[in-house]
Amino acid sequence: MGSYIVDFVCLELRLIVELDGGQHAEQMAYDQHRDAWLRSQGYTVLRFWNNDVMHQLESVLEQIRCSLSPSPSPTSGRGE
Numbered sequence: 001m002g003s004y005i006v007d008f009v010c011l012e013l014r015l016i017v018e019l020d021g022g023q024h025a026e027q028m029a030y031d032q033h034r035d036a037w038l039r040s041q042g043y044t045v046l047r048f049w050n051n052d053v054m055h056q057l058e059s060v061l062e063q064i065r066c067s068l069s070p071s072p073s074p075t076s077g078r079g080e
Contacts, residue, residue, distance in 0.1 A: 001016070001043070002038075002041070004034055006038070007019050009043075014042050014044060015043065015044050015046070015064075015067070016038055016043050016045045016046070017046050017047075018031075018047045019047075019048055019049075020047055020048065020050065021049075031047070035047075046063065046067055048063075
């Protein structure tokens with residue numbers, strides 16, 4: 001994506017999923033700049049620690065599902 005390599009991308013949904021190891025704790029400024037650029041290109045960027053993916057996969061998948069669900073409108077559920 002541009003000059004960056006991403007871990008996973010869904011072009012149709014404009015979603016990027018990044019899996020971070022311990023080295024990312026030392027390069028937070030770089031990651032923030034990179035994520036800002038990717039977002040400026042219209043992508044949603046989700047980051048997860050490798051440990052969370054390995055030990056809490058269902059939680060990670062739920063967060064991804066939630067990011068793909070449209071936000072309910074303020075009038076939804078009122079019968080309008």
